[in-house]
Amino acid sequence: MPISIRRMTTADLDRAATVLGDAFADYPWTNWCVAADSHKQRVTELQRLYLEHMALPHGLAYTDDAHNGVVAFIPPDLPEPDESLVAKIVELHGDRLERAVEAEERMSAMAVPENAWSLATAGVSREARGRGLGGDLLKVGLAELDRRNAACWLDTSTHRNLPLYERHNFTIADHVVLDDTLEVWRMHRPAV
Structure with missing residues (x-):
C-alpha cells in the first residue's frame, strides 16, 4: 500500500511532537544539550515548539496519513522568535543550555x-522505522524546495544518517567535534 504524505496542520502537532520526541530521545545532539531529567518530555516539548512557532507558520512541514513520520524545513528568512518562546526553549534545555549556546x-x-532552507527535523516512530518512510518524507519536502529552486542544508550528529541524506543529494560540507564527544556533520544540497 502506498504511503500518503501531506502538509502538516496544527491538528497534527501533538502526534508529530510525540513522534519526534521519541525519535530524538536518544539522539546524540539532544542527549548532549537537553537536560537529562525528564529528557524525553523536554525533547518532545522542544520539537512541538519548533513545529508550532517556526515550521508551520513560516516553513514547510509534512507527515504521513498514519502520523508515523515528520519532516520540517525552515526558510532562511525565519523571523526571530519572541521573548516568551525563547524563555520556554531556555527552560527546556535546562542545565545543558550552555552546551547548546557554545x-x-x-x-x-x-x-x-x-x-538555503534548513532541514530542521526529520523523524519516524520506532514502529515504522526501516520501511522507507523517512526517505519518502524527505523526497516530498525536497521536491517542494526544488520547485522553489532552493538549496538546503542540515546538521546531523549521527554517522548512520549520512547515507540517507547522501541518497537525497546532500554532501558533507563540514564536520566538527564538540567537547571531544559529540560529532556534528553539516551537509549541503544545491538548488536544482
Whole structure:
C-alpha cells in the first residue's frame, strides 16, 4: 500500500511532537544539550515548539496519513522568535543550555549556502522505522524546495544518517567535534 504524505496542520502537532520526541530521545545532539531529567518530555516539548512557532507558520512541514513520520524545513528568512518562546526553549534545555549556546557559536562558522532552507527535523516512530518512510518524507519536502529552486542544508550528529541524506543529494560540507564527544556533520544540497 502506498504511503500518503501531506502538509502538516496544527491538528497534527501533538502526534508529530510525540513522534519526534521519541525519535530524538536518544539522539546524540539532544542527549548532549537537553537536560537529562525528564529528557524525553523536554525533547518532545522542544520539537512541538519548533513545529508550532517556526515550521508551520513560516516553513514547510509534512507527515504521513498514519502520523508515523515528520519532516520540517525552515526558510532562511525565519523571523526571530519572541521573548516568551525563547524563555520556554531556555527552560527546556535546562542545565545543558550552555552546551547548546557554545555549540551554536562554534557551528555558526560552518558555511551555509546562500538563501538555503534548513532541514530542521526529520523523524519516524520506532514502529515504522526501516520501511522507507523517512526517505519518502524527505523526497516530498525536497521536491517542494526544488520547485522553489532552493538549496538546503542540515546538521546531523549521527554517522548512520549520512547515507540517507547522501541518497537525497546532500554532501558533507563540514564536520566538527564538540567537547571531544559529540560529532556534528553539516551537509549541503544545491538548488536544482
